[in-house]
Amino acid sequence: MRTLIKDGTVLSPSGGVRADVLVTDERITAVTEPGVVETADTVLDATGKYVLPGGIDAHTHLEMPFGGTFSADTFETGTKAAAWGGTTTIIDFAVQAKGTSLLSTLDKWHEKADGNCAIDYGFHMIVSDVNDGTLKEMETCVGAGVSSFKMFMAYPGVFYSTDGEILRAMRKATETGAMIMMHAENGIAIDELVAAALAAGHTDPVQHGYTRPSALEGEATSRAITLARVTGAPLYVVHLSAAEALSAVAEARDAGQNVFAETCPQYLYLSIEDLAKPGFEGAKYVASPPLREKRHQADLWRGLRTNDLSVVSTDHCPFCFKDQKELGRGDFSKIPNGMPGVEHRMDLLHQGVVAGEISLGRWVETCSTTPARMFGLYPRKGVLAPGSDADIVIYDPAARQTLSAETHHMAVDYSAYEGFEIAGKVDTVLSRGKIVVSSAGFTGSTSHGNFLSRELCQYLN
Template sequence: MAAKKLIKNGIIVTASDQYEADILIDGETISSIGLNLSSADAEVIDAKGCYIFPGAIDPHTHLDMPFGGTVTKDDFESGTMAAAFGGTTSIIDFCLTEKGRPLKDAIKTWHEKSKDKAVIDYSFHLMIGEMNETVMKELPQVIEKEGITSFKVFMAYKNVFQADDATLFHTLKAAKDLGALVMVHAENGDVIDYLTKEALENGNTDPIYHALTRPPEVEGEATGRAAQLTSLADSQLYVVHVSCAEAVEKIAEARNKGVEIWGETCPQYLALDKSYLEKPNFEGAKYVWSPPLRDKWHQEVLWNALKSGQLQTLGSDQCSFDFEGQKTLGKGDFTKIPNGGPMIEDRVSILFSEGVKKGRISINQFVDIVSTRVAKLFGMFPKKGTISVGADADIVIFDPNHERVISATTHHMAVDYNAFEGMKITGEPVSVLVRGDFVVRDKQFVGKAGSGQYIKRNRYGAASQLKQNETLSI
């Protein structure tokens, strides 16, 4: 049980408020918030000059994940440690399934991957690659026993992960009845397959062709198709890693028609662009992930969508592979470059620096995007995602004025490069607590592998759920 702690002199920021107050932590939860609090047996923590945010929640990670003949470099230990340094106190990782095998086998595998490793709290999304009677019989138990209330369907990666429209529609119908949220990787895998074969036949093998064979139109088309199927099923949809104007347009169009659809983007799409894939000496391979980076003008579309509420969350899509020995597997054939990048550590600071500091979003929107909305959409609120009495003491003490340069020489991920190398940002977590215990204190790791707990989540649409027609007061 965590000892009592009293955080004083900081400025508390939630999705709706900003105020000066003290926070008393008793055990794992927040027991009191107020001015001039005192407790004789509490350790006093001075947060003067800092914001106090609810712990950020990363809704999109791939730790210890097999892909393309290799496995992601960061596992549940190094990945969650890096997340903690970045101000993230909970993650939701993607549990991959295999056709023809029980869902429970895949979930067991992911529990084994994370056991005794995570230093922050974690949960799982479940991939749905097929929909039949066997799967349908398992889903209620997945929700009841495991607390997994979100299902992922891939519309891309033909002959690997891609599901057909019937599977997506069936999943949407099932999720409506079961109280689950369907997530889609929205790219037209069939068209990508055609364009990829065409590029290789023409001898176009460099990393830039990863982007050129996955143009924005294939993301926009798949997003629109998924939205239409969601409307037809009268269900709910969450579009992961939105990268382009075409997809934003389809989400906004559907939301305006009353479709219950949500959109996530990622820091790489807000801060990097397609030109990075053209770096010489195969360095472009470091920036190969799906959807690919876009022309720079798409960045402002994404920022405006976050500001206006057309996009609501920021995931990292953490999926790290070393440049040497993993990304280099694709030399001479861009299709063999493992897709993914190291994003888990810098997600929160980039949104603060590029968003709040540059006036693109408000500080309350920032908290909503990195924490509160995720907690509400994925059945973790109000234990997670806010600072309130009774909530888990997942707290980030954040220095809004510290300037630093992002670099692989100072990051805490296991991977051998940083996608944001050399980027100057303002704002950094100083200390991070998970359920009342420090994981990072004064920028030093003080956590313990295995201290992170598995989170069983509530159904989508629970009483605490933020409905689509609610507006965030700013």
């Protein structure tokens, strides 16, 4: 089966060129000058459109347990929504509960995902119980294609790890070449601020932002970087939201340390003003780290341009407003933390291109190529080249759309970007050569997605 995508502008981190892309079965077999290949079983005309590697969202939480409930998107609904938005690979987090093993956790997440994904997927492992058994199992996980481990400096009593526990895990990562991913907020201090706010009768959603100040994200990021430097471990800071944290990452990278960071669209476009919306409306925007003051946004865009921020992921962790976010009425600390976004990442970052914040090449790099290299998927994913998987997005920059809960495909009852007018829209999506989204709608299947056994990060010195 041969598919020809003709006359598009083929994008890569170096920019765009007019070219044709030939797909045979599941792989790309040629990227040529226009007109070299004349016939194929299926011909897709990409005139006036971009042709780019499928997006890789390296940070999702599907069917994630949190605060007595579960994130609303299943692997089926979440991966379908991702495909609608031009994302053809996700890396989800398998969540180790206290007192359980990493391997039993990994088995559980395989059971959730196997046969239920519309696109390809991999796993990171959340490490919440550091002990001799866990450290040994980290080696086994790397051999099983799970080469990255997330730890938390936040959420005491749930996911939180002490500095000593983090140090032990980082030593194991140094031995195995694995990546430590860090949720960097000072959870001990934050809990004190939360308790003080509640004692004073301050219960509204905006208090979530006030009690998690950006300085405590900066402090925790600096501490994580120091622990990584002492152990020699690579460090990837997840969902970076604050200028103070970015400054610490930039300083470490300038010194040659293997420190990387991602940010998320919500920190580029939303702010604490959304958390402060009247009534209980701000609960829709409760996530950790919290939305910041708008002044941080310019720093984050600058970080994307300079590569101090290497990746844009979503931290997609959707909880419905009704019955889930509402668990925190009268006590902001009980609002489930997380926001929906897996469907809109590619579109929202394209607005950065339109506004002149980033280039077309940087759009592709932060959303696809760098996550592929960062998490051991390149060149199978993240590039349009002979031999690579035919994960391809045809994107129409001239189209217009308005984001809304009425039209999105995520299993959540609100949109964090309700009413946003977007320049550009996904036209067609191929996952391993199969058209899964087109003008005909979603034409894929929930059994299409394969588990991806990942190699080590390609950026380590």
